[in-house]
Amino acid sequence: MEQQVEAPPTIAIIGAGIGGLALAIGLIKRNVPVTVYEAAAEFSSVGAGIGLGPNALNAMDLINPTFRERYEKIKTKNERPEFEHAVFDALYAEEGFGQKRGWNRGLIGAPYFTRSGAHRKDLLDIMMSFIPEGTVKFRKRVSLVEQVGDKVRIEFEDGTTETVSALIGADGVKGITRQVVLGDFAPHEVQPKFSGVSIFRGIIPIEKAREILGTHAGDAKFFLAKGKAVTVYPISQGREKNFVFFVEGPKPWLHGDNAIPCTKEDMVKDLGGFDDRLLKLLDYAKPLRWPTWHHPHTSTFFRGRVCLLGDVAHASTPYQAAGAGQGLEDAAVLSHLISVIKSPSEFEAAFRVYDSIRRPRAQKVVITSFEAGLIYTFRSLLRDDMNKIVENANQRLHWIWQHDLAADVRTAKDDFFRLVPEQPPAVPRHGRTTQ
Ligand SMILES: Cc1cc2nc3c(=O)[nH]c(=O)nc-3n(C[C@H](O)[C@H](O)[C@H](O)COP(=O)(O)OP(=O)(O)OC[C@H]3O[C@@H](n4cnc5c(N)ncnc54)[C@H](O)[C@@H]3O)c2cc1C
Structure with missing residues (x-):
C-alpha cells in the first residue's frame, strides 16, 4: 500500500x-x-x-x-606560552596578589586544554x-x-x-x-533563581590593562577573595581585556529582572580589601550591578x-x-x-x-x-587555601x-x-x- x-x-x-x-x-x-x-x-x-x-x-x-x-x-589565546594550557591563573585579590603569603601562580587547566576566548x-x-x-x-x-x-x-x-x-x-x-x-x-x-551573587563588568583596551596590571595583563587571571572575585581575560585577539567582578549579595535581590545603576564608589565599597590595581579597572566598568541567575x-x-x-x-x-x-x-x-x-x-x-x-x-x-x-x-570548606582550591579546580573541569x-x-x-x-x-x- x-x-x-x-x-x-x-x-x-x-x-x-x-x-x-x-x-x-x-x-x-x-x-x-x-x-x-x-x-x-x-x-x-x-x-x-x-x-x-x-x-x-x-x-x-x-x-x-x-x-x-x-x-x-x-x-x-593567552599571551605567554607558559599560560597556553591554563583557563586561569588563580591569585589572591588582596594587596600584592598573595605574594606576602608566598603565592605566585596557580594554573588551572590541562595539557589538552588550550585557552580560547572571544568578544x-x-x-x-x-x-x-x-x-x-x-x-x-x-x-x-x-x-x-x-x-x-x-x-x-x-x-x-x-x-x-x-x-x-x-x-x-x-x-x-x-x-x-x-x-x-x-x-x-x-x-x-x-x-x-538569584544565585546570591551580583557582578560588575567591562572591557579595557590592552594598553590600559598593561599600565594597570603590568605582566598580569596578557593572560587570563582569576583574583580571589572572601565573598568576591574578579576574572580578567584577553579578547578581541589581544586588543582588549574583558573583566567581571563577582560580589556576594545583595540577598535577596529585590530589583526585578535587570541590572540596576550603581556608582564607582558603590563598587569600590563592595570590593574592600582588593589590591588597588584591580580597583583601577573599575574606571572601565559599566555603572551597573547585574544579578546572576540560574x-x-x-x-x-x-x-x-x-x-x-x-x-x-x-x-x-x-x-x-x-x-x-x-x-x-x-x-x-x-x-x-x-x-x-x-x-x-x-x-x-x-x-x-x-x-x-x-x-x-x-x-x-x-x-x-x-x-x-x-x-x-x-565560602567552601577549602576556605582560602589556594593550593587546595587550585587542586580542586584542576580536577573538577x-x-x-x-x-x-x-x-x-x-x-x-x-x-x-x-x-x-x-x-x-x-x-x-x-x-x-x-x-
Ligand atoms: C558574566 C557572564 C559571563 C559568562 N561567561 C561565559 C563564558 O566565559 N563561557 C561560556 O560558555 N558561557 C559564559 N556565560 C554564559 C553564556 O553567556 C550564556 O550561557 C549564553 O550566552 C546563553 O545563550 P542563549 O542563546 O541561550 O541565551 P541569550 O544569549 O540570552 O539569547 C536569548 C535571545 O533570545 C531573545 N529573546 C528573549 N525573549 C524573546 C522573545 N520573547 N521573543 C523573541 N526573542 C526573545 C533575546 O533578545 C536574546 O537575543 C557567561 C554568562 C555571564 C552572565
Missing part, C-alpha cells in the same frame, strides 16, 4: 543568541529549513567576553566543521555568516506560545502570528518558553512540540565558563536529531531523546558551577572539557530510531500532501 506524504515540518527558533544561532547553523547545514525570531533590533553583545573549552569547540565541529574553523580565526560580537558575527539573509527576523518579540492540536501557534507583540510544526525556545534565562514547557508541570521551576533544577526540557535549548533550559552561574558551551552542545545533538525526522509527528520522540541525553549533563554543569562559585569566593559529544549524537540517533523505526521512503500521491 502506498504511504501518504505529510507536509514538510516547519521549525521556528525563538532567540538569536549563541544557542539559537548554533541550532540554526546545524539545521541549515543539514538542509532543514528554519526561521529564527529575535526580539532585539540587532545582535546584542551583552556579557562582552566569552571563554570556550574543548567541549564547546567539539560541539562547533559537530554543528558544522566550518563553524569551528571560523572560530579558530577569531579566537584569543561576543566577533562570535555572533561568524555565526551569522552561516545564516542566509531573512532567516533571522529581528524586532519580532514573541508574546505568546500555545500548542494547538499538533501545531504550535506563536503570537508576536506586533500583532502578527505564525503557526509551525515545532518550536525551539532559545530565548535566554528569562525566556517565556520555559513557562510553556514547565508552567503546568513544575510551576516553581519556571522562574530562575536554573538549579529543570524537570524536563520539552513538552509536546516545544523544546528548550541554551540558558532558558539550563542557565548557570559563570564560574566554570561553560554556559554557552552547553548551548552549543544542545545545538549539536538537537540539529542531528531533527535532521533525521521524516514527519512532524516525530518531533516529540526527537525531543524526548534530546531531553534524556542533554538534561543530566547540562544540569550537572549548573550545580557544579554554583559549587565552584562557593570555592572561588572562599575534565568531565566538562573531555566529554565525547560525538558519542552522544550517535546514541541520540540510535535511541530515536528505536522509538521511531525507519520507514521505507514515502511515495507522493499525485503530488498532493495529506496536510
Whole structure:
C-alpha cells in the first residue's frame, strides 16, 4: 500500500543568541529549513567576553566543521606560552596578589586544554555568516506560545502570528518558553533563581590593562577573595581585556529582572580589601550591578512540540565558563536529531531523546558551577587555601572539557530510531500532501 506524504515540518527558533544561532547553523547545514525570531533590533553583545573549552569547540565541529574553523580565526589565546594550557591563573585579590603569603601562580587547566576566548560580537558575527539573509527576523518579540492540536501557534507583540510544526525556545534565562514547557508541570521551576551573587563588568583596551596590571595583563587571571572575585581575560585577539567582578549579595535581590545603576564608589565599597590595581579597572566598568541567575533544577526540557535549548533550559552561574558551551552542545545533538525526522509527528520522540541525553549533563554543569562559585569566593570548606582550591579546580573541569559529544549524537540517533523505526521512503500521491 502506498504511504501518504505529510507536509514538510516547519521549525521556528525563538532567540538569536549563541544557542539559537548554533541550532540554526546545524539545521541549515543539514538542509532543514528554519526561521529564527529575535526580539532585539540587532545582535546584542551583552556579557562582552566569552571563554570556550574543548567541549564547546567539539560541539562547533559537530554543528558544522566550518563553524569551528571560523572560530579558530577569531579566537584569543593567552599571551605567554607558559599560560597556553591554563583557563586561569588563580591569585589572591588582596594587596600584592598573595605574594606576602608566598603565592605566585596557580594554573588551572590541562595539557589538552588550550585557552580560547572571544568578544561576543566577533562570535555572533561568524555565526551569522552561516545564516542566509531573512532567516533571522529581528524586532519580532514573541508574546505568546500555545500548542494547538499538533501545531504550535506563536503570537508576536506586533500583532502578527505564525503557526509551525515545532518550536525551539532559545530565548535566554528569562525566556517565556520555559513557562510553556514547565508552567503546568513544575510551576516553581519556571522562574530562575538569584544565585546570591551580583557582578560588575567591562572591557579595557590592552594598553590600559598593561599600565594597570603590568605582566598580569596578557593572560587570563582569576583574583580571589572572601565573598568576591574578579576574572580578567584577553579578547578581541589581544586588543582588549574583558573583566567581571563577582560580589556576594545583595540577598535577596529585590530589583526585578535587570541590572540596576550603581556608582564607582558603590563598587569600590563592595570590593574592600582588593589590591588597588584591580580597583583601577573599575574606571572601565559599566555603572551597573547585574544579578546572576540560574536554573538549579529543570524537570524536563520539552513538552509536546516545544523544546528548550541554551540558558532558558539550563542557565548557570559563570564560574566554570561553560554556559554557552552547553548551548552549543544542545545545538549539536538537537540539529542531528531533527535532521533525521521524516514527519512532524516525530518531533516529540526527537525531543524526548534530546531531553534524556542533554538534561543530566547540562544540569550537572549548573550545580557544579554554583559549587565552584562557593570555592572561588572562599565560602567552601577549602576556605582560602589556594593550593587546595587550585587542586580542586584542576580536577573538577575534565568531565566538562573531555566529554565525547560525538558519542552522544550517535546514541541520540540510535535511541530515536528505536522509538521511531525507519520507514521505507514515502511515495507522493499525485503530488498532493495529506496536510
Ligand atoms: C558574566 C557572564 C559571563 C559568562 N561567561 C561565559 C563564558 O566565559 N563561557 C561560556 O560558555 N558561557 C559564559 N556565560 C554564559 C553564556 O553567556 C550564556 O550561557 C549564553 O550566552 C546563553 O545563550 P542563549 O542563546 O541561550 O541565551 P541569550 O544569549 O540570552 O539569547 C536569548 C535571545 O533570545 C531573545 N529573546 C528573549 N525573549 C524573546 C522573545 N520573547 N521573543 C523573541 N526573542 C526573545 C533575546 O533578545 C536574546 O537575543 C557567561 C554568562 C555571564 C552572565
